[in-house]
Amino acid sequence: MAEIRLDNVSKRFPDGTEAVKDxxxxxxxxxxFILLGPxxxxxxxxxNMIVGLDSISEGEIRVDGRLVNxxxxxxxxMAMVFQSYAIYPHMSVQKNLAFPLKxxxxxxxxxxxxxxxxxxxxELRELLKRMPRSLSGGQRQRVAMGRAMVREPDVFLLDEPxxxxxxxxxxxxxxxxxxxxEQLKTTMIYVTHDQTEAITLGHRLxxxxxxxxxxxxxxxxxxxxxxxxxxxxxxxxxxxxFLPGRLEKGKLLLPGTREVIDLPKMxxxxxxxxxxxxxxxxxxxxxxxxxxxxxxxTTMVEWLGADAFVHFEMDFRDDDQSFALPKELDRRISKNxxxxxxxxxxxxxxxxxxDPLYLKPDTNNLHLFDPKNGESMMVELSCRGGSLxxxxxxxx
Amino acid sequence: MSxxxxxxxxxxxxxxxxxxxxxxxxxIVWILSxxxxxPADLGDNRFWPQRITFEHYRTIFSDAQFPAALWNSLGIAxxxxxxxxxxxxxxxxxxxxxxxxxRRLFMAFALSVAMFPPVSIIGPLFxxxxxxxxxxxxxxxxxxxxxxxxPLAIWTLAAFFREIPWDLExxxxxDGATRFQAFRMIIVPLAAPGVxxxxxxVFIFAWNDFLFAISLTxxxxxxxxxxxxxxxxxxxxxxxxxxxxxxxxxxxxxxxxILVLVFQRRIVAGLTAGAVKG
Numbered sequence: 001m002a003e004i005r006l007d008n009v010s011k012r013f014p015d016g017t018e019a020v021k022d023x024x025x026x027x028x029x030x031x032x033f034i035l036l037g038p039x040x041x042x043x044x045x046x047x048n049m050i051v052g053l054d055s056i057s058e059g060e061i062r063v064d065g066r067l068v069n070x071x072x073x074x075x076x077x078m079a080m081v082f083q084s085y086a087i088y089p090h091m092s093v094q095k096n097l098a099f100p101l102k103x104x105x106x107x108x109x110x111x112x113x114x115x116x117x118x119x120x121x122x123e124l125r126e127l128l129k130r131m132p133r134s135l136s137g138g139q140r141q142r143v144a145m146g147r148a149m150v151r152e153p154d155v156f157l158l159d160e161p162x163x164x165x166x167x168x169x170x171x172x173x174x175x176x177x178x179x180x181x182e183q184l185k186t187t188m189i190y191v192t193h194d195q196t197e198a199i200t201l202g203h204r205l206x207x208x209x210x211x212x213x214x215x216x217x218x219x220x221x222x223x224x225x226x227x228x229x230x231x232x233x234x235x236x237x238x239x240x241x242f243l244p245g246r247l248e249k250g251k252l253l254l255p256g257t258r259e260v261i262d263l264p265k266m267x268x269x270x271x272x273x274x275x276x277x278x279x280x281x282x283x284x285x286x287x288x289x290x291x292x293x294x295x296x297x298t299t300m301v302e303w304l305g306a307d308a309f310v311h312f313e314m315d316f317r318d319d320d321q322s323f324a325l326p327k328e329l330d331r332r333i334s335k336n337x338x339x340x341x342x343x344x345x346x347x348x349x350x351x352x353x354x355d356p357l358y359l360k361p362d363t364n365n366l367h368l369f370d371p372k373n374g375e376s377m378m379v380e381l382s383c384r385g386g387s388l389x390x391x392x393x394x395x396x
Numbered sequence: 397m398s399x400x401x402x403x404x405x406x407x408x409x410x411x412x413x414x415x416x417x418x419x420x421x422x423x424i425v426w427i428l429s430x431x432x433x434x435p436a437d438l439g440d441n442r443f444w445p446q447r448i449t450f451e452h453y454r455t456i457f458s459d460a461q462f463p464a465a466l467w468n469s470l471g472i473a474x475x476x477x478x479x480x481x482x483x484x485x486x487x488x489x490x491x492x493x494x495x496x497x498x499r500r501l502f503m504a505f506a507l508s509v510a511m512f513p514p515v516s517i518i519g520p521l522f523x524x525x526x527x528x529x530x531x532x533x534x535x536x537x538x539x540x541x542x543x544x545x546x547p548l549a550i551w552t553l554a555a556f557f558r559e560i561p562w563d564l565e566x567x568x569x570x571d572g573a574t575r576f577q578a579f580r581m582i583i584v585p586l587a588a589p590g591v592x593x594x595x596x597x598v599f600i601f602a603w604n605d606f607l608f609a610i611s612l613t614x615x616x617x618x619x620x621x622x623x624x625x626x627x628x629x630x631x632x633x634x635x636x637x638x639x640x641x642x643x644x645x646x647x648x649x650x651x652x653x654i655l656v657l658v659f660q661r662r663i664v665a666g667l668t669a670g671a672v673k674g
Contacts, residue, residue: 086567100571
């Protein structure tokens, strides 16, 4: 049981690269906290700093108020599960589980009791005598979890624990980890690059990009109120659609739209403001009137039974470089004069490749981003509950 | 062997293997045969002895020289091996795991030591050893053996350490082990095949060395078997000590054979594990 506090933590490697930049956040006692980001964003480095495998260049890390910056990993009473599982290959499952206790100099009876308890919790009882090489991926994963559990640590740290498993096993282990955390009520910090894992598991998430903290919040907060383009594009599957737009006299113009979208309570500004409009696939619908149409062409239909995701493209004449998305999102707003997007439709709706598609954005759920810095232009937290979120400057 | 193999394939494999083994074993069998012949039969131009005797073995062991040399050989080779492997283990670990400036330079420098022709340093070494009192002592031989085998041992062990996932060491540290505990309980057992391979190579070098042994020793105090064999004398000045030499050669081969047989499985695992990943 522990609260972990990071104050302006930075990590610079000897070659000058800055892996983690000035991160401050607090993980509450008993919380399931997720560090989410694409590869190379510094999330694993941050985890290694918390556990003590990497030194801290700047800032402070406190566990329950106690400064741990200069403590050896073994003095921090944290347990870690590695992406590679890091099971000792020359020891049986039993010995693997007992290793941390043996190192701690615990009595043999107590070791046996704790190993048995962990083995029961993770259904490893029949495997105790086996060697790691004869175990399947899922079993190895369990052994790694068990070895972390036996110590009854203050904090669990998990570094992409599920990324080496196949899809079915992954969702099964995801549920197990969630229920395990529920039972143990131990603070857990979980690193992943998989946003689905992150939003299904975490009480709260911290999104990182290039060593910088982008946003911290509950899955709902990050989904509904992304702080910038990166978070908006990273959270959610299929990803948010981004459209180039223009603010003109308090109205929003979208490409291919004949009508403008009224943004009420908008400051009347004659400046010709470029904005990036974010719309989730579920916030687009088939237009039933002729107003506010986005006319597009269907390029692909993913029919999934419960959902249908229809990919579309729209013409966008001027290929404007100022509408750039963060590189990590690995896509562009427009390509070869076309804007690509995805819309979620009712699966009963019949549509085929090549069909024209007339869409209507849900104006209550659109996001506006400043194309210059990618920051959200929405007023913080004010736009939940369905009312249209006006740009931030309205209230300035 | 796959089922698609024809009888002809199998015949070729068998014949090839037989030739290779024959080629390797003929000189050894010949020496064994010589060591068992009566002195009078040594020049009889036959491969197999007509009559068998253990006279030569009795001769070499009744002489004070050979048992002493055997003891020296065993002691010097074992101590050299243990020390060289210990030092090499720490050096290889440091090179693989710790990021310090000049790692590559260190490895290149170590390799250059191995390429140095030992003959060129024998003269100066002889003089230095005499003036500092290392001449004709065990340390006098152990020191050059360690020096000359270290590069090979470091390179071999570094290759093995490189194959061990670093996560295991990190996991051990998080599990509460100190750096040294992690090294001793996780890394060393996993590198065992490499350790044994390197140890065997060092041992063979020290055991078989003739150059240093003949140059840096003068008495039974430190003279090893290869050097001692050169000092064997026949029963008369007109007789070659062929039988005794053959018997001594057979005796010195025995420890090597035992060692290799005992560690065979580990060495084979080691030699391949180091080279091929997964």
